[in-house]
Each structure stands twice: as structure tokens, then as C-alpha cells.
Amino acid sequence: MSDTTPAPSRPLPQADEISQEFFDGAMEGRLMLMKCGGCGALRLPSRRHCDVCLSDQTEWVQASGRGVVRSFGIMHQRYHPGFQTPYNVAFVELDEGVRLPTNITGIANEAIRVGMPVVVDWDRYEDVALPKFRPA
Amino acid sequence: MGGEEPRAQMREPMTMEMYHASRWIVEPLHLLDCCLVSNGAVAVIVSSAERAGDMKAPPVYVLGMGQGHPGDPLRAGSDWETETGAKIAARTVFSMAGLGPSDMTQLQLYDCYTYTVLVTLEDYGFCAKGEGGPFVADGKLGPGGSLPTNTGGGELSGYYMWGMTPLSEAVIQGRGQGGERQQPNDYILCTGNGGILNYHGALILSPNRS
Numbered sequence A: 001m002s003d004t005t006p007a008p009s010r011p012l013p014q015a016d017e018i019s020q021e022f023f024d025g026a027m028e029g030r031l032m033l034m035k036c037g038g039c040g041a042l043r044l045p046s047r048r049h050c051d052v053c054l055s056d057q058t059e060w061v062q063a064s065g066r067g068v069v070r071s072f073g074i075m076h077q078r079y080h081p082g083f084q085t086p087y088n089v090a091f092v093e094l095d096e097g098v099r100l101p102t103n104i105t106g107i108a109n110e111a112i113r114v115g116m117p118v119v120v121d122w123d124r125y126e127d128v129a130l131p132k133f134r135p136a
Numbered sequence B: 001m002g003g004e005e006p007r008a009q010m011r012e013p014m015t016m017e018m019y020h021a022s023r024w025i026v027e028p029l030h031l032l033d034c035c036l037v038s039n040g041a042v043a044v045i046v047s048s049a050e051r052a053g054d055m056k057a058p059p060v061y062v063l064g065m066g067q068g069h070p071g072d073p074l075r076a077g078s079d080w081e082t083e084t085g086a087k088i089a090a091r092t093v094f095s096m097a098g099l100g101p102s103d104m105t106q107l108q109l110y111d112c113y114t115y116t117v118l119v120t121l122e123d124y125g126f127c128a129k130g131e132g133g134p135f136v137a138d139g140k141l142g143p144g145g146s147l148p149t150n151t152g153g154g155e156l157s158g159y160y161m162w163g164m165t166p167l168s169e170a171v172i173q174g175r176g177q178g179g180e181r182q183q184p185n186d187y188i189l190c191t192g193n194g195g196i197l198n199y200h201g202a203l204i205l206s207p208n209r210s
């Protein structure tokens, strides 16, 4: 009678050694950023060495979760069966000054604008949470 | 503009209607804003000017080269989407050749997307930042225009062989072997991008040694 084939699930990121604190924080609703212990520059995505001073010293700081839409596009090409098109992909520039690739939620794609203030909106799965952003 | 290049994949003349009717890939880019998928190979022989003179094919001389690799720090203050390594490469390539944008007689630009051509024209100083669209609207990049560009159709209409697409056409044009699509070739600016505009290389080529 009905189509019982389950919709293919979306691939989800897995934490590694370098990103563990980011994903641990995300599960608790905290947007965590890696900060260079040498020069203070934020590293996003997290990585072993600083691209400014090459230091491997790090600490983690909690971001405000606030930012603005820096740029965006609307994906119409379907690259994976788990993603329904169209969907948006955006770069959000956090108040802390780093840019995060993400999706904008809670608003029609046509209404997204560059410069729009946004706030983090967690997309929660069983083992992982992803920072999406909605209009502030 | 691939119509006069017999090896071009897209040889049917394109109308604005066809362009707008082509499906979205990533809005604001239509299918016809995006480069082709091609199988092929290109080889270029680089030699000293002395040796090149003894070879069968007419030589094309390198008058200047430049590179710019700004990377994308993913931080506030970076204009990665609107300024490319071409801005850095332009200074080197023009000063080495002792030439400027107004001296160029044709362009072979890396055109992975239509937008890439506009941002490259701006970064080389052919027009002001943000003016690329109005700058090309009169058709000056077309055959017989004041700045013929991507005469073999480029990566959008010809074939996508990475930076070898503009380079191969630059060599063909520099040798004067463009046939029906041959354009004035005194100074050919040839550019390539890589790594989502993180890397950029430039050559000024000419059939004349200086």
C-alpha cells in the first residue's frame, strides 16, 4: 500500500581528535571555538596549527552564537539523496570574527539577505548537534 | 563563444532566453554559468627562446608571469569572494612585462563560472571593483570586440581542462593559428585559478620576443 522505503539519511559529521571539543560543546548547546594559545587568533575549523603564527598551543572559548549572514547560495543540484532541494548554504560571520559554513533556518530561502543578523539554532541528532542559524 | 572552435563542446549559439531557461545549479548560478565536464589532455612544451626558434611550430614568448595565493582565512576582513589572487599577480605580471591592462590585446581567462571572469577583470584593473558586469555589457569580450576574451569558448563553452584551457588557447592565438577565431595577439593575458580562488597564476604571452 504505502511506500515503506525509508528516506535516505543525511551523512553526519564525526568528531575527531581536533574537533572533539567543538562537537562536545554542540551537544550541550555551546558554540565552541578553538583559540590560538600563541597569538589569540580563532581557528575555524579547528586544526592543529595556527595559520597566523603556526603555534600548536590551543584553548577553547565559547562564542556568543550571534553573527550576520556574510554570503549564501541556494542549492538546486542534488548531490546526496539525503538532502532535499532547494536548500540554502550560508557563511555566517560570528560576532567573534570567524566565518562558519552553515544553513539558515526559520526563514524562506527567498527572504535571506546578506548582512541579516542571526543567532545559533541547534540542529540536534542522536549523537551530534550542528550549529545552524535563524534570524535574530 | 565556442562556435568557431571546432573542438568546443558547446557550439550552438546561445541566446539570453536559453541562458535564463537553463536550470539552477546553485542560485544565483544557472547551468550555463558553470564550466563543462571534459575528458582530454593538453601538453605545452616550455623551452628557451633560442631552442624554440628551431622548432616546427612558431614560438610564443613569455613576457611576464605573476602569482598570488591569498588563501581564505575564513575571518572577518577577508574579501575572498570578491577579491582574488589576481590582484597580487597583476602587479608582478604587468611590471615584469613593462605593460598594463590597456596594452592587452586579448584575454584568456580562467572561467570556471561566469562570475570568475568578471572578478578577474576587476582584479586586473580593466575596470573598477564591482563594475565587471556593466564593463562587459557592450560585448567587448566577443569576437571583434575591443577586448576579445576566451576565443575558443573557454571552460564555459569550449572544454574544461583546468588552467590548460586558457593556456592552450593562448598558445594557439599567440601562434596565429586561431583560424576564423583568430584575434589580435600582440599581448595575451592568460590566467588560471585554483582552490576556490585561493590560488592564481598569470602569464603575458606574445608572438614577439619583447
Ligand SMILES: [Zn+2]
Binding pocket: A036, A037, A038, A039, A040, A041, A050, A051, A052, A053, A054, A055
Ligand atoms: Zn596563532
